[in-house]
Amino acid sequence: MSDAQSTTAKPEKREEFSGQLGFILSAIGSAVGLGNIWRFPGVAYENGGGAFLVPYLIALLTAGIPILLLDYAIGHRYRGSAPLAFRRVKRWLEGLGWFQVAICFVIAVYYAVIIAWALSFFVYSFDLRWGDDTAGFFTGTYLQLADVGGADPWFTLDFVPAVLIPLVLVWVATIVVLAAGVAKGLEKVNFVFMPLLLLAFGTLVVRALFLPGAADGLNALFTPDWGAMGDPNVWIAAYSQIFFSLSIAFGIMITYASYRKRRANLTSPGFVVAFANSGFEVFAGIGVFAALGFLAHEQGVAVAELEGLTGPILAFVTFPALVSQMPAGGLFGALFFGSLVMAGYTSLLSILQVVSASFQEKFGWTRAQASVRIGVVAAVLSVLAFSTTTGLVALDTVDQWANNIGIVASAVVTTVVVGWVLRRTEEMRFHLNSVSTIPVGRWWSFCIVVLGPVVLTSMLVSRIVSLVVDGYEGYAAWYLNVMGWGVVALFLVAAVVLTRMRWRVEPDRFDAWPTFGGKS
Template identity: 60%
Template sequence: MSTAKPAAPPARAEWTGQVGFILSAVGSAVGLGNIWRFPGVAYENGGGAFLIPYIVALLTAGIPILFLDYAIGHRYRGSAPLALRRIAGKLGEGIGWFQVMICVFIAIYYTAVLAWASSYFVYSFDIRWGDDATGFFVNEYLQLADAPFTLHFVPSVLIPLVIMWIVTLIVLGAGVVKGVQRMNVIGIPLLVVGFLALVIRALFLPGAVDGLNALFTPDFSALLIPGVWVAAYSQIFFSLSVAFGIMLTYSSYRRRKSNLTTPGLVVAFSNSSFEILAGVGVFATLGFFAHQQGIGVGDLEGLTGVGLAFMTFPAIVSEMPGGPIFGMLFFGSLAIAGLTSMISIMEVILAAIMDKFGLTRLQATYRIGGVLAVISIVLFGTTSGLTALDTIDNWANNIGIVSSAVAMTITVLWIRGSGRMLAGHLSALSTFKVGRTWLFFVSILGPVVLGYMLVATIIGLIAEPYGGYSAGYLLIVGWGSVVLMIGGSLILTSRRWRYNPDNFEPWPQVNAASRQGGAK
């Protein structure tokens, strides 16, 4: 009996056009971090002066690596493991599967935050958290336990968690166009309109100006602190969803003759614009809260992350006129932003499984998605969910994604020397050309800055236990997550392809040599 692989996989799905792709890419980039992370990071790192390193990071790392993802995904028309294998062999495939494993870990906990946001959207109707938002979130809603792992399920978390997984899998099962694209075409305009209404309302609250002054008053001395620049590169890098398979996968669904760089600029600047809009809305609201308490904005607690979203903001909603509507707008925006990002994270996983093992979309969605849903429910539908979420999130982002970016840029651009070819591909198809400047940013500056971030993060995590958790817990859950990511990528790389991945011709560059000049 012949064991030869079938010659070619089924035809790849495609976006219906430019708008569908842009809205889907914006939907991936605009997520929870835009709303609950950027405002606090900016405030803690120089206020208005932070915008200087932020813009520098956007132009020198965020956009260049975004273009790199687009070029690889479009030219080699595959998921992260398939496209990177086609450009860099087995080593590239291993990096691609590492990116998939990062998405696996993020997907498992990300849905939990969606469940919290959807619950709080409903709770906003009657301000169910009352006058003690922190106590309600920790003790009544999460019923947080001191034990590192329990199987005590919390119905208030479990039910919305199951619902969010069902919604996610239904959207993904419907396909790239009917599911993913349609969700983003509907969701992103709703997100923008809803959040803009929230910002406008916040600007007219007493004390709003004090909040904006706290955010935007520049501290230029902060620009001399290396950590501020690292924070800027970190924010841009994580916010744009680059280097862990999402933008690479999304670009693989683009048509043959598709403008790549101009939509990339639209996505990048749309993402940054939303972050600044979020900063305005969040700090105008915090200014009101500080005004009500008769203290300065800097004296408030919980200015970022889970604390901001589920402790500080509910407390603010309880005190403000029209609080229920404001709460619905905030948590509705948080849920939509999280859902569109969650779908993009899951698409990385499903696309890779379909490419490697030849499963149909429905098979991949409900088999793989179902397994991840069960793991997510067991880990985060219980009284120990918050601790695990905080730990896995830190290691997946600060160790996993940064390692992936360094490995991908070095392998593709240094070892394989594919920089000029990818620059030619981008320039041949796009109105905005790239050239030597892009190559410098993506092959030299990017790996150096990200490598520094990675080393500094590892040293910091070794020197001081993260979050005050025990060293044993961090070893098992934090570093153990990274070990599982690496182990999973090695196992998946070793498995046989359903279709021959090497039976493929890259899309040719049209007059690439004459059009490569570009932005110098």
């Protein structure tokens, strides 16, 4: 639609974080999520152990931090959520912003379900309700998982009350916090949850280190396999881990940076957030593998012989089995699942803030209207798709395509368009250096223009080929087309449709500050 069809209604005064500490804690709260606890330790173990830390650190310095700072620069300079900020970079880029919003919405719909699982298991920790057969309890008693592809259909509306009830609680709490706003809602939750998370998980790590067999677990994790350094897949795994754990390239950090004051330091907090996130991942790895060493010791096997060393199986099958064999295991379990709830919840808030802010800006909704309308729709979809007996299979499939195709594709387009098509990298570097205490040099531009697109494109092509040729988890091809590629198609359709809709608030009356090269 043309700008002539836009109204010139005055938007609400833009919200802001109360200060740098509030921004840093909120950004760390977004970055530190479920993947830090259940993904990094297993990925490191499977990709060279201690040697994996070398490509991991290189990936952090050459992709993670540069793209994180690019998100900061775009959001802070153009003062908007992803659609508005990208539109102000170049009008036709608005669609990329809505593509990121669609990714965030879909991720939020299933991410809340995992938090609900963790909330259930937090309660179950006090009486060790999962018993001796933790795998049977998780997939059978708790999820009541259907035999999809076998005797049962791929999709049902058979709701699981044990998932449905905590899921509703998660959504109610999320809507309330989002409606409270950036400073009074998001920031306050992170002020409470981030120190609590560090305390809870720190207690868990210390306890794990003093368990019999802990040293065996740490040796398994950190003993370096230097031969793995020559495997390209190890490097792809390192870049993937950094990329997914920092909350970059799908609108979150653009939106968060837009809530900072005009004269706000960007680079120093960026380094703090990046290294805090990676530090927590290594810290989590120590705790998880010390505990796994104890489990292996109790079972009389090597750590390598344990099953379920990453992902939901690690969290909801392996760890409950470990907790059952520990002295005072209920407390250990409560600390672990409580940490999952807090880490997941702060990330969920950041994901939904992207969606809420975008709709507020385009359609003139108030904060409360956006929070309730978006939250209710997301909650209904969350319940219908993922709190049923087929929810786990749907969640697993959607997550693969949203993360490995949607987010990586978004990052490729962002770096290529900003770096190559529009040649705006130097403007973004100028902005970072104008407001920050730590300047970034031309190394940053090189990472954005050359290294980032090459690495990210390699990741994207590799994953597309794998999914097309090999499928995923043996699921039916038609199901992957609907729940996998269909979700990516949904992102594209949403981007086109939302871009074409009329702005209720004038988006283009804006001058970027500080001016660059005599023009904004």
